[in-house]
């Protein structure tokens with residue numbers, strides 16, 4: 001057991017960047033798609049079991065903001081054309097940023113003690129989130145994606161020290177969770193080749209396996225941190 005208030009926020013921020021680097025380093029094509037699908041399955045599970053409870057706990061109106069975010073996300077991602085999809089992805093990235101702030105708040109509340117299990121879970125949690133941020137920002141130039149990834153990862157240590165008012169954080173987080181869920185669903189539907197009869201059954205199985213793997217890892221890490 002190590003006692004350091006800075007250790008976990010810094011390690012989690014770095015792990016997010018390593019996840020982003022892993023995504024970039026994976027060869028384009030099937031391999032990168034599988035990496036992306038693992039991240040998407042992970043993030044979808046995180047929205048369900050981590051972000052949504054954060055946004056709605058002791059805050060009933062959070063469900064209304066969540067529904068509104070989902071409706072706006074659905075219109076943007078499925079009916080908004082290219083511009084709508086870009087706006088939806090931007091909203092999803094904002095959601096990941098808010099989630100990082102919440103993680104910082106949780107770390108500050110949990111105290112400075114870090115066990116090997118918590119350390120491992122924190123790293124396993126942030127690697128896929130780094131992959132997801134990079135895959136959601138795939139329309140930006142590479143330098144812009146890195147700037148974004150670094151900025152988002154810094155929100156974890158910032159969340160440990162800055163006091164964000166709940167009445168602003170919760171509705172924003174709930175709305176962003178809705179947009180995020182729809183952006184992830186859209187990305188997954190593309191990966192599954194829905195609407196594309198040429199997509200091979202083997203590819204779909206690989207996608208389903210990666211998505212399931214990501215969701216399982218997400219569930220396990222959320223049990224610990």
Ligand SMILES: [Zn+2]
Pocket residue numbers: 046099103125129
């Ligand atoms: Zn997270």
